[in-house]
Amino acid sequence: MVHQWEVLKRLPRPECSPERARAAAECVTPIQSAATVVLVDDTARVWMMRRVSSMVFAAGAWVFPGGRVEDDDVDPDPIRAAAVRECAEETGVELDPHELLPWMRWTTPPGHPRRYDTHFFVASGIGREPQNPSTEADAARWWRPSEMLASSETFLPPTRAVLIELTDHADWDSVRRATEGRIVEGFTPRIIERDGRFHFTYPDETGVWT
Template sequence: MIGRAREFRTAGRAPAPPRPAATVVLVRGDPLQVLLLRRATGLAFAPGLYAFPGGSLDRVDEGETDGAPDPLLRFRRAAVRETHEETGIRLDPKCLKPWSIWVTPPFEPRRYETVFFLALAPAADDVVLDPAECAEARWVAPARAAAERLPMLPPTLYTLRELATFASAAHAMDSPRVVRRFALDLDLDADPPRWVETDGREERS
């Protein structure tokens, strides 16, 4: 990653515009467990890494609803659609809790601005994987998954650490949440390089 950041700085390219995306952190049980998928090795973005279900917004996610207008509608629809495609689990778009927003760092060639939602997994739903996208699915305790050093992107690890503080899935879903937008970049002038907010502030965590 540091190599890509250095190459980007040397090349002086403009950053790719981030595409809108949605991710679902599925939680269940007491003690809390979270669903982690291992992404297929053939994928263009984050191949082979552990991640939550999700993906880019699509044309099919656009359009109005009959109910009250919801500014996040297309994100909720994308979150539900991707979760169903990748895991077979069906969710109610209204039951997704906005959790955080993550923007891929400017040096990455594929960039996303992703709304992370928290959702309670339906009790009886078994995971049915799409082998083209996912190699494996695991329900894990977040603290344990974070400690295992599984290959994953920083937002996945950060989210697992956040969830490790909750006793149960219900506690996490019911928690008051101040949603933050994480738009980080690597400060290559620091030794060792460290994450900073893109406006130059240090990462507050």
């Protein structure tokens, strides 16, 4: 049994400015539901896209296919329906909702122009050929998680969390087994003050923010 808290222990706790901390404290940005699909091939590579620089959220960052839940995403479940739709729109890959295996759930911390309660799913990309049909990305390709982590490319903390954990797996079957009995609970990173400096923090399985 795997708990998502375990990978949070492996994330850095970056320092942030007092201005960023103040913006977080004063934030009133509404939270929207969203879904993300991590396509994994037979060697545990993942399909990622680089968002164009004009995007309001995560401009220039490498991300997994996904987006917010729309009003038409209703069957059989709004979150899974959004995941299937976004994957088709952004990669051309058609998935069955039952192929989506829950992996992580992460809410954008306060202080961002847009905030999402994002459900991350993993799904097999074996035998599939993702493309880049949307206008939201200027590049797309398969990445080995270790290569992306070692690169100078831009990506967000939840993307880092997924990549870090996937470095433990050599193939899709290993990733699939890691979803069996997996405990996925939503959380929002916090900013706390330590010795006069502000840091992003994450919870552990006991609810303590480390």
